[in-house]
Amino acid sequence: MAAERINGKQIVAEIREQISQEVQSLKDKGIQPGLAVVLVGDDPASAVYVRNKAKSCADVGIHSEVYRLPAETSQSELLQLIGKLNADSHIHGILVQLPLPAHINEDAVIDAISPDKDVDCFHPVNVGNLMIGKPGMLPCTPAGVIEVLKKIGISIEGKHAVVVGRSNIVGKPMAMLLLRENATVTVCHSRTPNMEEITKQADILVVAVGRAQMIEARHIKPGAVVIDVGMNRLDNGKLTGDVHYDDAAQVAGYITPVPGCVGPMTITMLLQNTLQAAKNKASQA
Numbered sequence: 118m119a120a121e122r123i124n125g126k127q128i129v130a131e132i133r134e135q136i137s138q139e140v141q142s143l144k145d146k147g148i149q150p151g152l153a154v155v156l157v158g159d160d161p162a163s164a165v166y167v168r169n170k171a172k173s174c175a176d177v178g179i180h181s182e183v184y185r186l187p188a189e190t191s192q193s194e195l196l197q198l199i200g201k202l203n204a205d206s207h208i209h210g211i212l213v214q215l216p217l218p219a220h221i222n223e224d225a226v227i228d229a230i231s232p233d234k235d236v237d238c239f240h241p242v243n244v245g246n247l248m249i250g251k252p253g254m255l256p257c258t259p260a261g262v263i264e265v266l267k268k269i270g271i272s273i274e275g276k277h278a279v280v281v282g283r284s285n286i287v288g289k290p291m292a293m294l295l296l297r298e299n300a301t302v303t304v305c306h307s308r309t310p311n312m313e314e315i316t317k318q319a320d321i322l323v324v325a326v327g328r329a330q331m332i333e334a335r336h337i338k339p340g341a342v343v344i345d346v347g348m349n350r351l352d353n354g355k356l357t358g359d360v361h362y363d364d365a366a367q368v369a370g371y372i373t374p375v376p377g378c379v380g381p382m383t384i385t386m387l388l389q390n391t392l393q394a395a396k397n398k399a400s401q402a
């Protein structure tokens with residue numbers, strides 16, 4: 118039996134419609150949510166994401182500003198810009214696109230972003246609040262995965278969720294959000310010797326390792342939900358996930374396509390966080 122392909126476009130459209138309405142009602146009160154995206158250097162892949170983010174903001178009525186800085190920008194110049202954006206009352210969210218050039222210390226940059234405006238949820242204060250279950254900003258990609266599971270009607274509680282990958286951006290916060298939803302969570306990574314044995318136990322399998330098509334049918338429990346966070350550019354220019362889609366789809370119950378699901382959901386959650394940051398500020402005022 119072939120897996121059901123998760124229709125990311127439809128889920129994204131539904132959530133963005135909701136966001137648009139909420140943005141409009143804030144605008145009616147004289148507040149327009151604003152996002153600043155900062156890009157250092159001229160990596161062409163990064164430039165594409167930044168354009169996608171700006172367009173998505175425009176579609177839902179969020180003001181966005183893109184700062185394109187040359188690759189030689191010094192750390193103190195970047196920190197100065199962040200200081201200015203922290204103080205700017207029209208900006209509710211700040212995203213500094215990672216990775217940064219090697220001469221800039223990423224931790225110093227993330228630490229400089231005001232936690233209230235940290236729409237990536239990378240700041241240690243927000244990561245800490247996530248860990249202890251306090252309300253606050255949620256990391257975009259993991260939050261998007263939870264939304265997808267809910268939208269397709271999967272109950273997470275009591276399920277065995279296996280996360281492959283332990284990055285600070287996806288794997289670790291993903292495990293934390295699944296735990297919040299009362300899943301039993303296992304995290305596998307490059308030093309896990311018996312990975313196939315473990316992934317085969319997953320009711321929900323989330324893959325974020327950055328290795329093209331490494332997860333195959335043999336890794337998957339029949340009927341499992343497979344969420345592919347990977348985004349690998351092949352030599353032919355095509356984008357592919359960490360899951361071998363055609364092979365995995367023979368065994369899985371549900372599977373996300375790459376492109377077309379987790380990427381656009383990540384951007385949608387960024388819009389949601391920017392809206393939330395603006396609402397938080399409005400309620401404090």
Ligand SMILES: Nc1nc(=O)c2c([nH]1)NC[C@@H]1CN(c3ccc(C(=O)N[C@@H](CCC(=O)O)C(=O)O)cc3)C=[N+]21
Binds near residue numbers: 165169212257356
């Ligand atoms: N501070 C920071 N925050 C990020 O969220 C962040 C970052 N840095 N650095 C780079 C990565 C990458 N990322 C993507 C988001 C959406 C798509 C996306 O929408 N992809 C489309 C396809 C795009 C295409 O065709 O190239 C899809 O999957 O359907 C891709 C990549 C966010 N990132």
